[in-house]
Amino acid sequence: MIKNILFVLLFLIGFQITLAQSVSGKIIDSETGAPLSFADVQINDSNSIMSNTEGGFTVPEKNADDATMLTVSFLGYYTENLTIGELKNIDFLIKMRPGTFELETVYISNTEIDANSIMASVRKNLKANYTDSGNPIKNTVFFRESTVIRPKQVKLEMTQATGYSKQQIKDANKELDEFAAKMINYPPMQFTDKLYNYYTSTKIYKEKPVPVQKIEVVKAVNFKDANRSVTLDDMEKLGAQVLFKHLDATKHYRIKSGLIGVRDTIVSNNSFVTDNEYREFEAQAEKTNQKSARSRNWNFLYSTNILINGRFDFINNNELSELYEYSYAGVTESGDKNNRIFIIKFRPNKRRAKYTGTLYVSEKDYAIVRADYTLVEGKKLSGINLKFILGIKQAENFDKGTLVYKKRESGEYYLQYASQENGQYIYINRPLKFIEITEGDKEKVGFDFKAEMDEFEKEEYFVISESSISEGDYKAAQEPDFDYIQLGSYDPSIWKEYTTIEPLNEMKQFKSVE
Template identity: 30%
Template sequence: MKTYLSVCAFFICICFLNAQEIVGTIKDHVTNAPIPFVAVQTAEFKGVISNEEGVFVINLKDIDSNTIELTCLGYQSLTLSTNELKNLDYNIQLTPAINELGTVYLSNTKPNVDSIISKVKNKLKTNYKSDSLSYNFFYRETSYIDFDNLNLKVNKASHFKKRQLIEANEKLNRMSNEIMNGNFVYFTDYSGNLKVMNNEQQKLNIEKATKIINSNKNISLDNIQEKAQNIVLRYLDTTKTYKLKTGLFKVEDSMSLANDDNKNDNPNELDIKNLRKNTSSTLSKSKLGSSSMLITILNTDNYQYTLKNASFINNEMVYLIEFEPKRSRAHYTGSIYVSEDSYAILKLDYRYAKGKRGDKLNLRLILGVKYIENVSEGTIIYKKNNEDFYEPRYIKIESGEYFYINRPLKFIENSTTRNKTAFNFKIEGQTRHREELLFSNISKLDTSEFNTFKENKTITFETLRKYDAKIWSDKETLAPTTELKTFDAENE
């Protein structure tokens, strides 16, 4: 009887815990397509954003007045009680907002897109504030490396035996095949607080951090070359050191296989300074500095604009304006949603226009190196706070690069005989990188609070083999995508 009661108590507890968390999906009423980036408000200044698949996660304890409000530019807002949400089986449909552009054009004052953009620019400093603020956030990073070509080979060695040369190339070939057939996806989540006095004075506090990665496939362009070099070094005289000559350059630092034994790196420990740089760089896209996307797309010399729609959203007229390059130096196309009342940009979507690229370097014929930034896109969503400033609610940035490296490497023995080993290193592929920032609270920051806070130098990540929702159950986070939920490093 005691055992039976214990089992019953266990299942009651499990049901209670599960009931505290709501997982919902939001779709378009007309197309049934998932709607990303819907604001799910649980209290006056609290809530989450649906992910790219229209999925959101909220905790029942965060819901005030037993209702949630869903808002998304381009859709009619919807308020639901928790009972209504349950009756819908947590599957919600939003109705597209009615296009009021025809009605607006029939009014006495015809909206002019250039006039709207001019007012937006004039009110930037009135609408947005970015200094002396403390940002509570959740950060998610997803990185991919796809290899199209990988060729590692010892061409000749003045002191290799034939058997050793064959054996070294077999190991290099196996390594190449494993990398080419590998699935290199890395997930990093962390939450914390970024204190920003200005662009130069910033401090970061990390509360919790996790990463999901297959440790056997922790790969980068640098350690591919390092691993290949170590295979070659094993067949050289391990009592000697070597200089590495590559193309027109010569690395004068001596190297040997024994040097690796002295490494004391903790792969789970990351430098706070680097994390602060990543977080601040993503945040800067929403601000008014030199890297701001607002400043970039509001350059009327570079871009032209088209008024596509006007809708009433939450009793507020909102203009949908599309932009595209007017000059060759402009790179982006996309859309902005502008409030008629405040002329603030509420949402910005951008991507490279057709035929446009970012930074590039093509020294393929001279040094065997080529690099092209071929993906740059993002979404920034702003929300008005209780002081009528517009602050970032959610930021997503995606980037992608093509890379090509083809160079001969030569190991030169540090001895009178100067034995040489010729080695070819050729690698080609694509990298993709997605960063997301969700802000749960943004508050004023005074100088004394900033000065007294001591920033740690490093943070230790909890390394997982697969996503664990329980770790983040007490935080406002982004719901995991299907890719993240189903990724299991043990099976990769």
Template identity: 30%
Template sequence: MTFLKHAFPLLAFLCSIFSFAQEISGKVLSDSKEPIPFATVQIGDGYGVITNEEGNFSINTTNFKETDSVKISCLGYEKLGLLVKDFSSSNYTLKEQVNELSEVYLTNRNLSVDSIMYYVNQNISKNYNTSQVDYNIFSRRTEFIQGKNIDFEIDKSTGFSRKQLKNINKDINTLETTLLNNRSKQYTDLIANLKIKDNNNSKLKIDKAVRFLDERNDQSLEKLAERGKDLVSNHLDKNKIYTVKSGWFKLSDSVSLKEQEQGNKMEDTINSVGIIKTLMLDKINNHAISKSSMLDFVYETRKYEYELADITFLDSEMVYIITFKPKRSSVDYEGTMYISNESFAVLRADYKFYKGRVGEKFNLRLLLGIKYVENGKNGAVMFKKAEDGYYYPRYISEHIDRYFYVNRPFKFIENDDRGNKFAFDFNVEGTFKEKTELLFISQKTLSNTEYENLKEAKKVDYKTEKRYSSEIWKDYDVIEPLQEMKSFDVEE
């Protein structure tokens, strides 16, 4: 009894010192009670998360002592510090940074905005490294189609009974209704290890992948195309061979519907590790501070107009706030950069399409009945300095709107009896909305041995969830979901 009497208080004391474990959820606000997105919530020296667009965060304090420090910070705001023992699920307010030096600095400092941008470009190779890097990454992809118009009109249906035509029209009406009335978003979350050896060699290992998807209302472009194909093929004779024509072009002399059923090429593409790796690398490379990235406002200094709007501080480091917009029609973005006074590294960049600008486009509407325009884009990238002196990405967010229009006539002609034909006009129009977020949980130098030892799989084994639960990612450092994702729930 004496042993137990003294043992329990001792164990309780040890637990309080060495493991103050719980999940902390909260919100970071400004003085005016506005949410602060992309604020850093950090425990100790290197462990932390970033608030989402609504200012919310969730972080686990497992393995931290009560006396460890918690730091909540964001560019333009005073840092808030406290201890783990005082850190609880609550709202945290950051005071806006008062820049008393800004007026004197902006009027008396000899360093002009052009000089700052010159030094940024002179120090790119010194500040950033893109090879021999081993990243641990959390990725979230949100996508849905905002339908504008869909029309499916049968021109000829030789050999079809009245009942068959009725069933075809029923399927057509269902496809039209689901597209135009779509309110369903789908989310894809994954934790992965990305090893980048150089510009041409990289490997990806997926640790966990989850889809939040209403499979009855999947509105991805891939699934929409697949449903259009199935709508026709389900009502044709699968024992026959057809010639398919579209507009002026003969697409095939021998389409077998049985052969098409043998393999699901679309599903293989969606679940391909190679495709996911390519998409992830594209986001990273496009948001790199280099002269080959999408962020041309960093290096195309003759084509942009810059203004030194103010200064702020990140802890004790002074940071220039520089706004930019196109000076020539050959560039597309406007936004804000935050640049270190010490290293001339870009710490953060926020960008969006300038008024009237568009991105990639493909317009063969008159010839092929197809049009595609990237008509909306905005995003943000944040960098953090590592122990090796280089700056590596900490967070990337990008929203893209892609307008699409397809108006094509199709004709299925039975090879054995050329008089049997099924012809229709297909017209669909809408906007595909996509948002991608990458949170770089950790980064370290990649060794050649580690790279060679990693065997890259070919497919991703996704787990499909019908509702969101905080238990899904409770053991991982991820981006706190927005409220719309927390409310995701597919009725049985």
């Protein structure tokens, strides 16, 4: 009898654990099998989640009951309604059917309309569609940042060393080669996740309304391996740790790079901090994680603001009809059966135009409900080329993104989801000399440093929920400081209780390197 009772209890415990697990799925095109990025998944007509670029999504534990209803929508496709139980029966794979596209001439109010006239109406209605009312609002936001450096080559070679034998120099270079190989085999990367409440309101300053914000971080996680540097500064410091094995730990050194100029960097085995870095550290001493999070949120919203940011000249530039070429690509249904969505393709028409992509425009109010954009191949946003003079070259040559907007009951639109990816090419070929600081300053160790790499940064911003609040609620909102949970590898359970963005496989596979 006791054995049977124990068996039943264990079965029930196992059953409860099964129920408590989050549920993951994937969304694809039923005809091509291609993943559908940034599809909207409504959970029981309340909170929503967004599929990632691989089409993946995860329903959190609190909503993972078999009876939970999912409403999956994607512009240009028929909406799918199914329960978690039904999702399990189709092996967690949702195949969405393409909707009907009309490619014939479009008429509105008996007037023929083309892509250029649609875009003219978009510009005319920009402020009305995207200017906030200023009323207090609370958004619950999930924000993910990732940085990945992909070295193509890294070479650090000791070329001279006072008092070293040939064998000692050879042994040192072997260790430096191992360091460089490790960087290439295990590309530096870092991921940061934050879930926070974002409060907005307005205050009067000099008789004008000014937007104000508060950030209350609920949870923040940093996935980073100290042995896999993610910035050039980190790489420099890791390299220094290797270099100082070949320097006198009791001495101080000055670094000289190249023939032009000396970098005023005082280094020792106990401290690798430049004079400028130290002053910056003192200036930032008062800066907290909370203040950084608030600043980061504000900067991101500015960088995705289609009203004022010059990156979106394909939307907000006064020379729309000349700068870009627009073409009508069809019309599809939206979630509102009484509202169609125009599909507008765009590409550069003049040399200074840099982007190509697709805009989805509401027929009712000419609001852009989604924008996909990519930097044209061969174009760059910024860069320098001093390769043959100083051994340095940099080019910001990759930029793409997606913006998804949702309409409030008050009529204006807010940014529900945004994805931004930026990349740059970096080339460095410089000699480095460590000069011992003595009365006469003498050279101690010299190196040749050569590196060629691509650096990619990605940011994702997702409003999980939005609600109106009172001015009193805004004033009562607190902004306590917080600490990041530091993890050396991805842990799928870290966000099990929350609605987030499904990580890409690269993040799931991230782990520390010994």
